[in-house]
Amino acid sequence: MSSRSRAFVRLHVPILLIGGVGIAFEIALMRVFSIAQWHHFAYMIISVAMLGFAASGTAVALLRYRLAGRERVFLAAGSLALSISLLACYYASQKVPFDTFRLVTEPVQIRHLAVLYLTLAIPFFLASWCITLGLLLDRGRVGRLYAFNMAGSGLGAVGVVGLLFLVQPSAVPWLLTIPATLAFALIASGLHRRWLLGLALPLTLLLLVDEPVRLSEYKGLSYALRLPGAEIVAETQSPISQLTAVSAAAIRETPGQLSGYPMGELGELPEQIGLYFDGGSGSVVSRFDGSLEPFAFLDYVTGALPYQITNRPEVLVVGSGGGVEVLSALRHDARGVTALEVDPGVPRLMRSVLREFSGALYERDDVTLVLAEGRGYLEGRAEAEFDLIQVALLDSFSAASAGVYALAESYLYTAEAIVLYLSRLSPDGILSITRWLKTPPRDAVKLFATMVEAAERSGIDDPTRHLAFVRSWNTGTIILSRSPLADRQIHAIRAFADERGLDLSYLPGIEPEDTNRFTILEDEIYHQAALAVLSDERREFYRDYAFHVRPATDDRPHFFRFFRWRSLPRFLEAARGGWFNFVEWGYVALLATVLQAAVLGFLLVVLPLILFARGIDLGERTGVALYFGALGFAFMFLEIAFIQRLMLFLAYPVYAVSVVLASFLIFAGIGSYAADRWMARDRERRAEWLRLVRIATLAIGAIGLAYLVLLPAAFRLGAGWPDAGRILLSVAVLAPLCFFMGIPFPAGLQLLSDRSPKLVPWAWGLNGAASVLGATLATLVAVHLGFRVVVLVSFGLYASAAFTVRRIAA
């Protein structure tokens, strides 16, 4: 074996494997903790653990004298420890009795959380430890090694998503132990033979550890499994969710309050099987034998509103889940129903295990099930196809009221989305959206405002004639009609509300005495808010309302974020005496993540740099901090912004995440490799490197600005394309930008490696810390200022890097 191919096998291939294992482990943990806890706490836990990545830069920097000359041995030890830690730390993390719900009431939970952070940081620390040592070993060709790391990460990101179609997330740490062990074996093959004994450790763990995800006792699935006679009838997984179907006699979910349902006369609810997505409750499948009689209860929920004013409609149900809204449409004489469902697990179960139970609901002649997200599907459809578009109650009541989705982007509820829905309706068609109501009122108020805004954008002159809003004590249904509501329709709605004991919060010609009759609120805010939004006081209303209820838009698609800093004193006032009732956990978790990442990043990386880097010029230290910090932030800002943008275009969040991650990492890796090749001859010439960085940042800025103008057109062009076409277009769009984004970081490292090699690990650590903080900060910026601002900030940071690069090798 030539020395070059030896280096390839013993250094570059292992680094490729370790890069892939690191990111795959991160994605798998996200899934694990989304199941065990809640999505945003998963994000918080993983983000903080990722600081282990940054910490190892500091560790290598501090230990550089001990490491000197023995990098290979430490690399081998690190990779061995990594191969053990994946399973060991995953196992330990599932034994920590942490529960987010108890965080407020039990201080000990904070300690559990800290233990969780520390435990999960270990594998990231070790992966980064190996890569940093690799950078030191391949000192002269930093770009090449970095390219292998990036390519590995990109492959890991795609690979794990593919893997999650086949296995549960809990199996991923086990599977990742194999490539990690292989990486160790390759590295150790260059050392003394006794090193290979180390293989026994990960292999033993592979035999011993098989640990399922520890589900929080407060998740819907946990509640279901405690019911008498509860039985898991099926389980299936995809990268989107782990779907569990449970049967128990006591499962009786309805899309809201059954107002005035005479159960004695019309009978009990049909038997149900609960569907639990990621351990949270989501939907139910009802026993159906072709007779719609047992579904009379569906006439008694607010969601039945649109059927009072339609006649044999062609219906589109967005988010059909177990099919309750489909049954409702059939019960109300729909001519045909198109059911959209995002989660591939649903049709999989409905066509197999649950086929008989559900009466093959999704295989009927008058029902078409499409595996698609609402926006993407409708973009590709002709106009005037549906008489009624129903956006189903997509989440459970308890999840909605806990505010755990506060930061979830939802492109179903933006003004642009509603404009699209309207455009696909027949001239008399109706859009109907139902939401769980929260106290104090938020969701339904924002939804009403968004529908008014969309009506105006669609050219409806007088929205007051097009809207109706009916509520029970826990659901609100708002309809928006393309044509003004006719008098007979208004009468029908009044009669429906009256008979069912539902309250009218808005209807053309509504009077105060028509409201607040059956579920009496101390303040009928829904009605007052509806009038305010429809009046010329709208601006003042948005300004003065305690919650953020301005319409959601595609640029700020966080429909579920209601928190406003301005109202904080009022919330605190209400919170006196131990009330945490208005807390939006998603927002709190994000804020906590940003703060923790900032503090820990400072302690782990910046502080040691200040304290221990004696003998290094302060100016140079600042230069390093500014340059690598800016790159970390900028890279993540763009990455997050593109994930958001593509989420809408690719229709599936999971496609968006994996396409963006893989493209960013792989094309950045290629860029970094290309830069390394170009500079092969001019390696020592500082001026050449500086010029390369400037060209790259200029290219990023130029391409990026062009995208701001051209991307919407490109995405409109590709909107109707099949999945594969849209993915290819996305990759083609990302490739040139990412290629150039891959250059500044390794170029800076090379400059540093030539002049102040001891600062290389620190630069690595700084970049890691900035990346973690950047990812969380990008979300916070997007929530408040929109994604356009995120992108612009990122360009600003690249521009600043172009100026500070001079200082790192002065």
Place this chain on the structure above:
Amino acid sequence: MAMTGSKKRIRQHGCGFSSAWLVQLGVLILTGLGGLDSSRTAMAQEPAEAEYRAARERLVREHIANPPFGARFAVRDSAVLAAMQTVPRHRFVPEDLIGVAYEDRPLPIGHGQTISQPFIVASMTEILAVGPEDRVLEIGTGSGYQAAVLAEIVAAVLTIEIVEPLAESARIRLKRLGYENVTVRTGDGYFGWENEAPFDGIIVTAAASHIPPPLLDQLRPGARMVIPVGPPFQVQTLMLVEKGLDGKIIQRGLMPVRFVPFTRSE
């Protein structure tokens, strides 16, 4: 613990791992994980019943009769205040939480259930407006605390709990405390307790997407039903269901804390 073992193995095996920094990290992890078992709050000394009584009185005085978030919400019914003063909440919470039993907050009791905040228990009891002759149905026994508070006021409490271990421990606990007028049944509360109906009051603590229609049928005309609404550890609304003498149902959303998000400009 397996984790402990494997960490030790790393240290023995990783020959080069002599750095104090890494050892420090290891120690942190070991102590952190070791600490899990001792996480149960050790009670210094079991205070005498008198101290519990004093804590209870303080709770009633400062949080229930004079809640810090406004006199408007104060519980004034003397029978309710007396009941809150009497029922030993510390006997209803898990052992490791006895030290905080008389703080005005909900506490976990396992199985995804909580023992409600004392203020909410008092408030719901007051809203229910029941007296010494009445019979009350409770759906969701949990720890049995709410049932005990009711039992101090009414003639009989019938309570149904679906989670078997919770029902069992509540039954034993209530019996030990001498609540002869409480009957705990294990089962599904959705259909109420038909052969004991009608009831003079119903409390439903189990979260549901709809109010079980059979419970409405089992409510005596003129009586009330109270439902706390919110995720675990939070109560966002108290739903009051009133059944008129004519059988007509009226619901009221009562905010436990009045928070007006919107004041119309004049």
